[in-house]
Amino acid sequence: MTKALADMFADAQAPCLHWEGEPAYAIYEMxxxxxxxxxxxxxxxxxxxxxxxxxxxxxxxxxxxxAQEMLLWRDTAPNRVPVKVKSETGGRATLKIWNVWRGKVGGHDVTQAWLGNAGMRVKQVGTWLALHCSDGEGSVDFDDLAVHLTVVD
Incomplete structure (x- = not known):
């Protein structure tokens, strides 16, 4: 049986690993x-x-x-969300990104991340990043969520 991505990330003790010949991320940092x-x-x-x-x-x-951390849900956020980053005086801020999913557990909404086959493929395409995310449910499927992150000048 193939190990789940979460188990492979834990074994590697790293936020990135190679899966089927390409990088996969638990958390993407930039x-x-x-x-x-x-x-x-x-x-x-x-x-x-x-x-x-x-x-x-x-x-x-x-x-x-x-806020330092924000969660954007596909079912409530607009299709395009403008984001500004206010860095602390004299410093350079670091952005971390990861995918999450929400489902019912025991009749309650539960937010989950970094479980099962959760992970992201991240590719630079010109001036934007393409994030293709696999939630932790079922087999690896990097089409569970597709997001573009575009830097605004």
Whole structure:
């Protein structure tokens, strides 16, 4: 039986590993741009897909709300979400991104991440990043959620 991605990430003790010849990420980390757009391209309906953004060395701002960490749900967020990053004085912020999903467990909504076959393929395409995410349910499927992250000048 093939190991789940979460088990392979745990064994590697790393946020990135090679899976079927290409990098797969549990968490993707990059220098935080001052502004970027998150565009939801496609997703499965069940479980509900989402994306977590977390900044170190600053705060995120979405629609006037500021926080170090924000979770965008496919079923409630607009298709395109403008994000600003306010870095701490004299510092350079780091952005971490990971996929999440929400489903019913015992009749309650439960947010999950980094379990089962959760992971992301991340590819630079010109001025934007393409994130293809596999939720932790069932076999690996990097088409569970597709997101584009575009840096805004």
């Amino acid at each position: 220098p935080a741009p001052e502004a970027f757009d998150v565009e939801f391209v496609s997703s499965t309906d069940t479980p509900v897909q989402g994306l977590t953004l977390k900044v170190y060395g600053g705060v995120l701002e979405i629609d006037g709300v500021e």
